Amino acid sequence: xxxxxxxxxxxxxxxxxxxxxxxxxxxxxxxxxxxxxxxxxxxxxxxxxxxxxxxxxxxxxxxxxxxxxxxxxxxxxxxxxxxxxxxxxxxxxxxxxxxxxxxxxxxxxxxxxx
Amino acid sequence: xxxxxxxxxxxxxxxxxxxxxxxxxxxxxxxxxxxxxxxxxxxxxxxxxxxxxxxxxxxxxxxxxxxxxxxxxxxxxxxxxxxxxxxxxxxxxxxxxxxxxxxxxxxxxxxxxxxxx
Numbered sequence: 001x002x003x004x005x006x007x008x009x010x011x012x013x014x015x016x017x018x019x020x021x022x023x024x025x026x027x028x029x030x031x032x033x034x035x036x037x038x039x040x041x042x043x044x045x046x047x048x049x050x051x052x053x054x055x056x057x058x059x060x061x062x063x064x065x066x067x068x069x070x071x072x073x074x075x076x077x078x079x080x081x082x083x084x085x086x087x088x089x090x091x092x093x094x095x096x097x098x099x100x101x102x103x104x105x106x107x108x109x110x111x112x113x114x
Numbered sequence: 115x116x117x118x119x120x121x122x123x124x125x126x127x128x129x130x131x132x133x134x135x136x137x138x139x140x141x142x143x144x145x146x147x148x149x150x151x152x153x154x155x156x157x158x159x160x161x162x163x164x165x166x167x168x169x170x171x172x173x174x175x176x177x178x179x180x181x182x183x184x185x186x187x188x189x190x191x192x193x194x195x196x197x198x199x200x201x202x203x204x205x206x207x208x209x210x211x212x213x214x215x216x217x218x219x220x221x222x223x224x225x226x227x228x229x230x231x
Binding site: 002004042043045048055056058090092099100102103104105106107108 | 146148150156157158159160163165204208210217218219221223224
């Protein structure tokens with residue numbers, strides 16, 4: 001157990017809908033990262049927050065947004081969902097801004113868009 | 115631009131034999147290098163990292179990796195493979211001298227390791 005929790009574990013929804021994925025980092029970790037993993041595109045970095053502020057962006061679509069709250073939990077919002085958004089979404093956390101720190105991954109949320 | 119490559123999509127090895135999972139990188143400065151493992155239906159787990167110092171890094175589950183600056187490689191190794199080592203392995207690199215968005219960790223596409231009994 002990494003100490004990172006993600007809810008829900010599974011999510012099934014329809015195209016055009018909006019969903020929110022939630023992540024609680026390890027106790028004391030200030031950085032949260034979001035990743036998307038699909039069979040055809042592998043592991044894709046989406047976004048990094050540190051202590052409530054956005055620090056880096058990866059291949060995150062405009063339909064997706066994220067935030068980190070004062071209690072350091074984070075939410076990833078996915079809107080106008082398409083079939084291709086079906087994937088595993090991982091959250092990870094690390095102490096500090098994580099330059100030389102390893103990341104601790106949650107168990108993931110499996111999103112299925114029908 | 116910084117990048118990382120895992121040239122093999124899949125590696126097959128017999129149990130008890132040594133294993134190597136390859137990783138090469140390209141950064142402008144001295145890299146920070148990481149290996150992670152993903153077991154089926156699980157999140158990624160950190161195995162080991164190279165930040166500075168001894169080129170041979172030892173990590174979890176008996177794995178080790180050697181940083182080779184001249185060959186820009188960071189191959190993951192284990193002297194004797196176990197069936198339970200079968201998983202997806204990811205290499206990642208960061209150039210600490212980059213600023214802002216370019217500081218993000220760059221991930222390889224992953225190598226699937228199959229250890230046969």
